Amino acid sequence: MVAVVELSSGPGTGAAYARAALGMLPGARRGSALPEIEMVHRGVVVDRGHLAAYDRVCGFRLSDTLPATYPHVLAFPLAMRLMTMPEFPLPLIGLVHVANRITVSRPLSADSRLDLSVRAADLRDHPRGRRFDLVTTAAVDGAEVWREVSTYLRVTKPAAAREHAGAATATTPGAATTPGGARTGGALWRVPARVGGDYAAVSGDRNPIHTSRLGARLFGFPRPIAHGMWTAxxxxxxxxxxxxxxxxxxxxxxxxxxxxxxxAFTATRTATGWEFALSSKRPHLTGSVIAAAS
Known part of the structure; x- marks a missing residue:
């Protein structure tokens, strides 16, 4: 049976990062299974100033309609609270975000009061370690309007961590291949170094691999890396x-x-929506948008 933990206000992430650091100390005890807990925060009101800052950092137009990725940052403190619990089986530091699926049931207005929930599910083995899903939902007036499944991997081989647990398939910058074989032109993104810190400020995700050269080097990266959810x-x-x-x-x-x-970013319209990719010498991100059945 899942225990529901209701929070009357959004928890900060500073304490969660402190707990994450303590969880890395030798002798720290962990559970063997995902905790049967659902973190819930009801009646969340969107701060329009924060929404505008998020829109600017991520490149969205200023609007009262929430970007599909925005509820992720609203629920991020709940996710941090859950993943830094002493009984959580995998340490937060070192987790790799390998995949993300978001379902938008209808456009979300900044006027909506959102009930947010986060729970962990499906801990399973992987050739490079163990992975699990973090399931996040947003509801309005009791009806679910948004759902996210974020898949995280705990790698056990340093080489896998440096590869970000992804496939190392060479691609040609500025071009992408659709299933039908058609190639499309692309747009060149100019991503400044400050993006790591700017996104950390609006998302609350202050993982040092995104904001610190030293922090990045500790995990095998020569310099800070962009947040995956910023690229998405x-x-x-x-x-x-x-x-x-x-x-x-x-x-x-x-x-x-x-x-x-x-x-280089490329996007191709398909019969059901879009396919897109981001690449340099090798792929950074691949994705698709599929319209809901009418």
Missing amino acids: AHALAGLEGRLPPAYTVDVAFKQPVLLPAKP
Whole structure:
């Protein structure tokens, strides 16, 4: 039976990072299974100033309609609270975000009061370690309007961590191949080094691999890397105005984007929505948007 932990206000992430650091100390005890706990925060009101800051950092137009990726940052403190519990089986530090799926049931207005929930599910083995899903939902007036499944991997081999647990398939910058074989032109992103810190400020995700050269080097990266959810958000911003009112976006995170960077973004319209990719010499991200059935 799942125990529901209700929070009357959004928890901060500073204490969670402190707990994460303590969890890395020798002798720290952990559970063997995912905790049967659902973190819930009801009646969350969108701060329009924060929304505007998020829109600017990720490249969205300023609007009262929430980007599909925005509820992720609203629920991030709940996720941190859950994943830094002493009984959580995997340490937070070192987890790799390998995939993300978001389903938008209808456009979300900044006027909506959101009931957010986060729970962990499906801990399973992987050739490079263990992975699990973090399931997050947003409801309005009792009806679910948004759902996210974030897949995280705990790698046990340093080489896998450096590869961001993704496939190392060479691609040609500025071009992508659709299943039908058609190639499309792309747009060159200019991603400054400050993106790591700017996104950390609006998301609350202050993992040092995104903001510190030293922190990045500790995990095998020569310099800070962009947040995966920033790349996903910026990709959707590139399709803004061309997305259906209800859809599912699937993203697979491949090689990290070392900051600063000039990766190539490509997008192709399909019969059901869009396919898109971000690449340099190797792929950083691949994804698709599929419209909901009418």
